[in-house]
Amino acid sequence: MTPESWLEAHAYLRPLAELSAEVERAAAEIAIPEARLPDWDDYRDDFLAGVTLLQSTAAAIDLDPGGRMAAALIERLALAPSSGWLAAEARALHAELQPDPHAARRIVDLLLGDQSAAPPFAGLMRYLGWTVMARFIGPIVVAFNSWRDEEKWHRRYCPTCGSLPAMAQLVAEEHGRLRLLCCGCCGTRWRYGRTMCPFCQADTQRLSAVTVEGESGLRIDYCEACRGYLKTYVGEGSESVLLADWTSLHLDLVAAQRGLKREAASLYDLDPAFAGALSLIERSDLTAATPQADRPST
Ligand SMILES: [Zn+2]
Numbered sequence: 246m247t248p249e250s251w252l253e254a255h256a257y258l259r260p261l262a263e264l265s266a267e268v269e270r271a272a273a274e275i276a277i278p279e280a281r282l283p284d285w286d287d288y289r290d291d292f293l294a295g296v297t298l299l300q301s302t303a304a305a306i307d308l309d310p311g312g313r314m315a316a317a318l319i320e321r322l323a324l325a326p327s328s329g330w331l332a333a334e335a336r337a338l339h340a341e342l343q344p345d346p347h348a349a350r351r352i353v354d355l356l357l358g359d360q361s362a363a364p365p366f367a368g369l370m371r372y373l374g375w376t377v378m379a380r381f382i383g384p385i386v387v388a389f390n391s392w393r394d395e396e397k398w399h400r401r402y403c404p405t406c407g408s409l410p411a412m413a414q415l416v417a418e419e420h421g422r423l424r425l426l427c428c429g430c431c432g433t434r435w436r437y438g439r440t441m442c443p444f445c446q447a448d449t450q451r452l453s454a455v456t457v458e459g460e461s462g463l464r465i466d467y468c469e470a471c472r473g474y475l476k477t478y479v480g481e482g483s484e485s486v487l488l489a490d491w492t493s494l495h496l497d498l499v500a501a502q503r504g505l506k507r508e509a510a511s512l513y514d515l516d517p518a519f520a521g522a523l524s525l526i527e528r529s530d531l532t533a534a535t536p537q538a539d540r541p542s543t
Pocket residue numbers: 403404405406407408428429430431432433
């Protein structure tokens with residue numbers, strides 16, 4: 246599965262693909278400072294108590310370089326000779342942040358969930374901020390993945406940044422399949438109970454699933470108790486395309502039409518790009534995304 250073949254089959258996603266590509270191009274121009282790895286022994290007690298890595302004062306990870314990368318990305322987009330909404334919103338954000346000597350810190354606080362200093366266009370700021378922050382902390386996430394004892398986490402929020410999952414993935418293991426929850430912000434994937442709802446934490450023994458023909462192993466798993474759902478990739482090998490969240494926004498529409506609730510964390514509730522993309526999907530022929538049946542998930 247390549248991004249291009251996916252877009253050929255889902256032409257209504259092209260506006261989002263172009264937005265994503267424009268942001269990725271600008272982000273690629275920004276140098277990535279080296280991130281210092283924490284002392285894992287210092288962090289161990291916090292980890293066992295459920296404190297996420299980035300929120301742990303014992304791990305003491307300095308995120309300000311990532312915040313400065315985000316400010317640089319906003320500036321780059323603000324100065325681009327574009328008349329589109331992205332440049333317009335980036336200009337407004339840049340005008341707000343530029344006079345603030347603590348702008349980098351403010352961005353970091355917003356990314357970690359503090360809404361108190363949220364500027365206008367905070368949705369765009371979270372999206373742009375996580376795009377570069379994920380690059381900055383990439384080596385830390387890799388090291389954390391190999392240090393972390395998955396059996397000692399099993400929590401519904403991301404062990405790295407604390408976000409609720411954006412999606413899930415079922416992967417094969419020796420005795421069946423295990424479920425990973427996928428963070429849409431920092432990119433961490435972590436293990437969670439197969440039948441447990443990460444939103445209301447009910448264990449219904451089985452989640453229900455809506456399968457969608459022609460969607461390359463994507464399906465919608467949902468909880469009967471709270472009607473929260475997670476888009477789930479039942480496969481391996483196309484993670485970069487199929488776990489990107491925006492590449493399956495049409496499934497969010499299918500879920501909404503069935504009265505299911507998006508409780509998953511999203512970086513893509515950006516107006517007007519998101520609204521524009523959804524209206525394109527609504528107008529398009531959704532036969533490719535016609536649910537086949539509800540059935541217990543396997
Ligand atoms: Zn995360």
